[in-house]
Amino acid sequence: MRRHEERHGALEDRAAIDAARSAAPEFEARVLHRALVLGAREGWRDAILRWHGRLRLALAAGMVLALVLGFGAAAGVLGDGSRAVNVVWALGGLLGVNLFSLLLWGLATLLPRSAAGARGGVAPGGLSLRLLAFFDRSPEAADLPLALGSLLGRGRAASWGAGAVGHALWALALLGAAAGVLALLATRRYGFVWETTILPAGVFVWLTEALGSLPGLLGFPVPDAATVAASGDAPMLEEGGRRAWAGWLIGALLVYGAVPRAALALMCAGLWARRLHGLRLDLGRPAYARLRPLLLPDSERIGVRDPEPAVMPRPERHAARVEGVGAPALVALELGGDLAWPPAVPRGGGEGRRGDAAFDGGRLDSREQRRAALARFAAQPPRRLLIAVDPRRTPDRGNLGVIADLADHAVEARVWALGADGKDGAGRLPLWRDGLARLGFAPDALILDAVAAGDWLAGRQPEHRP
Structure with missing residues (x-):
């Protein structure tokens, strides 16, 4: 995606941007999601899937070919049984090319990345990408080889992936060779010999024992010194000697060929997965x-993340069952800065204890102020609690919930729409009435003028004015 937009300009991506922003919070995840959406639209995703199919087919064909070539190499080294098998040449023919390629891989791995050709497009795996691109000439697949090579080139991820595939194919080839040697030795009679012009027999005795030490630990037979010395004069035709040479040959092929390649394939696969x-x-x-x-x-804009519940919390009026309640009180909940506090309302008590004055709980604009007011009212619940609100504000679940909590700590509670008689204060009164009704307040719980607020707070009956 990046390579295409750098050369041809940005794609139309409004829908992809919206989908990416809603899919993940991190920037990189959003970049990947945008590329996924646009890649599906532009056909790149289908091209990658076609590459996956061809790659799996190529790997399956390579595995079969490696087994066939290994079996063929065993047949070519052992021959048809009409001549004696030179054990030195047989082992060298089966393991020589493998050891040489392993040496080249080790040198390429130890070289710096730039020297190994990662920047020049000849890093391990580059030839495979070119071969895959040869079979897909569609415009959607034109940038895939370079894009994949650039992505996997960092941290030698491509080298470890190609190494895992290469070692696995070599391991299969050597297993095929071991299977071929075993099949031919089981169906034909071979004599074994070693030949030399200038080397003494002791060299071959030492070489046989050295190469047979590890296979011998795994149970493979190893020819003794007498058998090795006898095989230098004439082909070993005695049955025990032939079996010893056959076991030695198969053991060396597996221990020094197939097993190291399989271990390296597993190591490279682990490093490949870690780099990916x-x-x-x-x-x-x-x-x-x-x-x-x-x-x-x-x-x-994130929209509504926490939808409103169907039923708002209802005050339980616990304070109505408390004896020895306190004086009336009034508080202000999120009033606008242009509304003066405290308001001019009568502050005397007309009911109950004589001389009780209405307590001013102040403005409740912060969480700490609300907690302090609730703690005070919980300790000394007021007989009447008048909660002044700004009717110009739209009631939401937050301030309605605070009203419910405050009313829960008073015997009686009313809400005063402070300034509702002004020209800007009456627009949202229906919303306040609806919100208070959902809290369980009576229809007359919303007070609109200062005189009615003072009468209720003082416990006086409202006057009937024409």
Whole structure:
């Protein structure tokens, strides 16, 4: 995606941007999701899936070919049984090319990445990418080889992947060779010999014992010194000697060929998986910098994350069952700055204890102020609690919940729409009435003028005015 947009300009991606912003919070995850959406639209995802299918087919064909070639190499080294088998040449023919290629792989692995050709397109795996691209000439697949090579080139991920495949194929070839040797030795009669012009027999005795030490630990037979010495004069035709040479040959082929290759294949596969797990995009590139303000803006509308419940909490009025209640009180909940507090309302008590004055709980604008008021009312519940609100504000679950909590700590509670008689105060009164009704308040719980608020707080009956 990056390579295409750097050369041909940005794609139309409004829908992809919206989908990416809603799919993940991190920038890199959003970049990947955008690429996934646009890749499916532009046909790149289908091209990658076609590559996956061809790669699996190529790997299956390579595995079969490795087994066949290994079996064929065994047949070519042992022959048809009409001549004696030179054990030195047989082992060298089966393991020589393998050891040489293993040496080249080790040198390439130890070389720096630039010297190994990763930047020049000849790193391990580069030939495979070119072969796969040869069979797919569609426009959608044109950038896939270079894009994949650039992505996997960091941290030698491609080298470990190619190494895992190469070692696995060599292991299969050597297993095929061992199977071929075993099949031919089981169906034909072979004589074994070693030949030399200038070397003494002791050299071959030492070589046989040295190469047979590890296979011998695994139970493979090893020819003794007498058998080795006898095989230098004439082909070993005695049955015990032939079996010893056959076991020695198969053991050396497995221990020094197939087993190391299989172990290296597992090691490279583990490193490949580890590098893939740690693979990250180079987000410092200019193409990704262009996407950052689109995918990760400074602010964005998130909508309603916590939907309103069907039933709002209802005050349980625990204070109505408390004896020795306190004086009336009034508080202000999130009033606008232009509304003066405390308001001019009568502060005397007309009911109950003589001389009780209404307690001013102050403005409750912060969480700490609300907690302090609730703690005070919990310790000394008021007989009447008048909660002043700003009717110009829209009631929400937050302030309605605070009203419910405050009313829960008073014998009686009313809500005063402070300033509702002004021209700006009556617009949201229906919303306040609806919200208070959902809390379980009576229809007359919303007080609209200061005189009625003072009468209720003082316990006086309201006057009937024409």
